[in-house]
Amino acid sequence: MKKGLFLVLVSIFSFTFVKAFSFDIQKLDFQKEPIVLPTSYAIDIDDFTKEEENHGEIKSLAKEIFSLSFKKDAKNQLSNYMFVNTSNGFETINASIFISAYLDELSTYSISYDYIKIIRVVSFSEGDLAFLYLDDVQVNDSIQDVIFVYWFKDQKLFYPRIVIEEDLEAYFDSVIEEEDAGRINGGSYKGLSLLKNEDVVDDAFLSSFFVQHVHSNVQITGLKQDGISSYGSGFLISSGVVVTSWTLLLEMLQKQAYIYVSDADGQAYKISGVISLQVDYDVVVLKLDRETKQAVTFGDSLSLEVDDSLFLINSNNNHYYSIRYGSFVTEEKGRLHNLFALNKNDVGSALYNKDGLVVGMNTTTILYSEQSIANSTNYLVALQNTLNEVGYANIESTSLDLFFTFYYYPLKEEEKRLSISMEELYLLQGIGDLQTISLPLVKASKEDGILSLRYKNTIGYSMDTLYLAALYEESLVREGYTKQYSSLHKKIYRNDKYRIILKENMNYFVLLIMER
Amino acid sequence: MNKKLIWGIGIISGIAILLLIFLLLNQKVKIKEYQSLDFRVSYDTTWKLKKGDNFLLEHKKSGSTLSIQSKELESYLIDTNLKELTKEITSSIEEQNEGFSLISVEEGSHDNYQSFSYLYEKGEEQALVTMYKKDTKLVIAYYVARSTYYDIVLDSVDSILDSLEILVGEK
Numbered sequence: 001m002k003k004g005l006f007l008v009l010v011s012i013f014s015f016t017f018v019k020a021f022s023f024d025i026q027k028l029d030f031q032k033e034p035i036v037l038p039t040s041y042a043i044d045i046d047d048f049t050k051e052e053e054n055h056g057e058i059k060s061l062a063k064e065i066f067s068l069s070f071k072k073d074a075k076n077q078l079s080n081y082m083f084v085n086t087s088n089g090f091e092t093i094n095a096s097i098f099i100s101a102y103l104d105e106l107s108t109y110s111i112s113y114d115y116i117k118i119i120r121v122v123s124f125s126e127g128d129l130a131f132l133y134l135d136d137v138q139v140n141d142s143i144q145d146v147i148f149v150y151w152f153k154d155q156k157l158f159y160p161r162i163v164i165e166e167d168l169e170a171y172f173d174s175v176i177e178e179e180d181a182g183r184i185n186g187g188s189y190k191g192l193s194l195l196k197n198e199d200v201v202d203d204a205f206l207s208s209f210f211v212q213h214v215h216s217n218v219q220i221t222g223l224k225q226d227g228i229s230s231y232g233s234g235f236l237i238s239s240g241v242v243v244t245s246w247t248l249l250l251e252m253l254q255k256q257a258y259i260y261v262s263d264a265d266g267q268a269y270k271i272s273g274v275i276s277l278q279v280d281y282d283v284v285v286l287k288l289d290r291e292t293k294q295a296v297t298f299g300d301s302l303s304l305e306v307d308d309s310l311f312l313i314n315s316n317n318n319h320y321y322s323i324r325y326g327s328f329v330t331e332e333k334g335r336l337h338n339l340f341a342l343n344k345n346d347v348g349s350a351l352y353n354k355d356g357l358v359v360g361m362n363t364t365t366i367l368y369s370e371q372s373i374a375n376s377t378n379y380l381v382a383l384q385n386t387l388n389e390v391g392y393a394n395i396e397s398t399s400l401d402l403f404f405t406f407y408y409y410p411l412k413e414e415e416k417r418l419s420i421s422m423e424e425l426y427l428l429q430g431i432g433d434l435q436t437i438s439l440p441l442v443k444a445s446k447e448d449g450i451l452s453l454r455y456k457n458t459i460g461y462s463m464d465t466l467y468l469a470a471l472y473e474e475s476l477v478r479e480g481y482t483k484q485y486s487s488l489h490k491k492i493y494r495n496d497k498y499r500i501i502l503k504e505n506m507n508y509f510v511l512l513i514m515e516r
Numbered sequence: 517m518n519k520k521l522i523w524g525i526g527i528i529s530g531i532a533i534l535l536l537i538f539l540l541l542n543q544k545v546k547i548k549e550y551q552s553l554d555f556r557v558s559y560d561t562t563w564k565l566k567k568g569d570n571f572l573l574e575h576k577k578s579g580s581t582l583s584i585q586s587k588e589l590e591s592y593l594i595d596t597n598l599k600e601l602t603k604e605i606t607s608s609i610e611e612q613n614e615g616f617s618l619i620s621v622e623e624g625s626h627d628n629y630q631s632f633s634y635l636y637e638k639g640e641e642q643a644l645v646t647m648y649k650k651d652t653k654l655v656i657a658y659y660v661a662r663s664t665y666y667d668i669v670l671d672s673v674d675s676i677l678d679s680l681e682i683l684v685g686e687k
Binding site: 020021022023024025026027028029030034050051052059063114115116117118119120247250251254364365366367406407409410411412413414415417419443445447448450452453454490501503505506507508510512 | 577578583585586587589590591592593594595596597599600601602603604605606608609612613616617618619620621622633635636637638640641643644645651652654656658660663664665666667668670671674684685686
């Protein structure tokens with residue numbers, strides 16, 4: 001009696017102290033540094049934030065304008081929202097012309113969409129720009145991403161326009177064509193003109209600018225074993241030291257790619273290690289395996305004014321380099337909001353002002369739009385000074401291998417749990433020929449009259465797991481079973497006595513046998 | 517036989533039959549729907565919805581559980597590939613669940629958005645964590661069961677997760 005009571009108590013305690021699996025999603029933290037690096041090269045980003053301002057009123061207004069744009073009497077409806085400048089009739093006339101042109105263009109498309117994915121608002125000295133992003137929109141006969149751009153002045157509609165994905169794709173294709181032909185002028189995507197821009201950006205200016213600064217820019221390549229590469233950009237802040245986007249590098253680490261850096265002369269460099277990392281700022285600083293040519297000179301992003309021309313130099317065809325340009329809109333807490341169309345290759349690239357000084361690093365936040373965001377490089381000035389003082393040979397870095405290890409998923413061997421032995425299973429009649437399944441059995445149990453068997457697919461992910469049980473299926477058919485259900489990952493067979501489910505799940509073959 | 521007795525037996529039998537029919541009808545599995553601001557999902561009545569802030573189902577027969585939670589991500593993550601977030605997520609899972617070993621990983625897709633599944637094991641317990649991302653919404657579902665029941669109830673779990681619809685868009 002006492003022994004029995006003792007055993008019961010032990011069982012209760014064992015049960016209560018074994019913590020069951022649980023997860024609280026609110027404890028997730030995406031800003032945590034994955035690996036702690038030495039603080040000597042830490043980047044201080046005190047007043048920087050990626051959090052966006054609310055702009056609730058403008059967003060509501062933009063949604064209303066968007067909705068009214070599709071009404072039959074859209075022109076009348078939108079006239080109630082039109083910007084009127086009582087002291088400048090010219091602006092009022094422009095607003096009217098812009099709205100008419102927008103509606104005329106909209107009428108040439110047959111548009112069907114599910115929902116507005118996100119509305120981004122940028123406030124600047126000349127009003128507010130609202131960008132309404134819609135993904136996978138049926139535009140006439142094709143599926144495209146579409147952006148509706150509304151420029152509001154005093155919360156009234158001044159200039160609405162539509163940006164279609166294929167227009168952006170055509171622009172980026174033209175940049176590649178220019179590079180393929182050895183030409184360096186990638187031009188600018190036909191963006192909004194916010195003010196009358198006094199900057200002279202002609203071929204001569206662009207050529208001179210390109211020659212002066214091209215050697216400060218690099219390409220980052222992640223080469224996978226299957227030969228498929230991913231690309232991005234970076235720039236030199238000191239001899240042998242490259243700055244690029246952490247998001248870009250992370251993607252390459254996740255894919256277990258071989259990562260290297262190359263410059264405009266085609267010189268390739270290995271990465272010796274990571275000098276500094278700031279996840280929230282999306283910047284990683286890398287040491288290369290040898291010294292390099294000229295580094296960039298930083299400017300002050302706070303000195304930028306609306307519509308100032310901005311430039312980037314990089315490669316889109318992964319061979320030759322080119323120069324492209326856009327314009328500045330505003331800066332919010334270290335984030336530069338620009339009218340500058342970027343693609344994936346541009347992530348991590350330096351953003352130059354017209355004096356050839358770097359003011360930002362282009363980020364992955366908004367791509368394939370006429371809008372983009374760069375992080376101010378004001379926060380890197382101190383680090384550049386430190387690195388220049390220390391000198392390349394003495395700069396310490398943490399091996400990239402440590403990062404690869406961190407982002408690799410080591411799978412453990414699972415425990416075999418066979419409450420029924422293989423011999424006992426093979427003795428069972430009328431449930432097909434289990435001996436035709438050549439995969440290792442890892443779980444076998446019977447609960448509530450259901451026999452449950454789990455086999456591990458050790459052949460590999462390239463082999464469809466259900467296909468590996470084809471012989472077993474044939475044995476069921478020979479025994480008179482009929483197929484009741486079939487899909488990519490599941491099949492059901494039945495006869496008068498049993499119902500058998502064959503499933504593929506997580507690279508396992510699962511068999512459930514139950515009496516009907 | 518006494519007429520009254522016959523009538524009595526007849527009435528009792530009739531009541532018993534009606535009671536049986538009533539019980540059988542109520543045993544029929546029904547489908548229920550759950551909706552929050554973040555997602556919508558269907559489940560059958562072999563599961564019981566537990567009271568609480570999060571969506572948590574308990575399988576009546578086996579005691580297995582299925583939890584679905586969601587988190588609104590920062591807007592700058594709207595176009596981030598889910599794969600870039602998985603390391604942070606799995607690190608957090610492993611911090612909150614010491615001793616669980618990762619035995620299988622699978623990348624999948626569900627209704628036009630990405631998903632990843634991670635299978636953990638500790639002793640008798642197995643836990644399947646499936647994560648989904650749509651725009652700025654991250655949804656994580658985890659199914660926990662004793663290994664003897666895991667595969668048996670998995671089919672029902674798959675049906676529930678197949679019905680999952682993540683609610684997004686500007687409101």
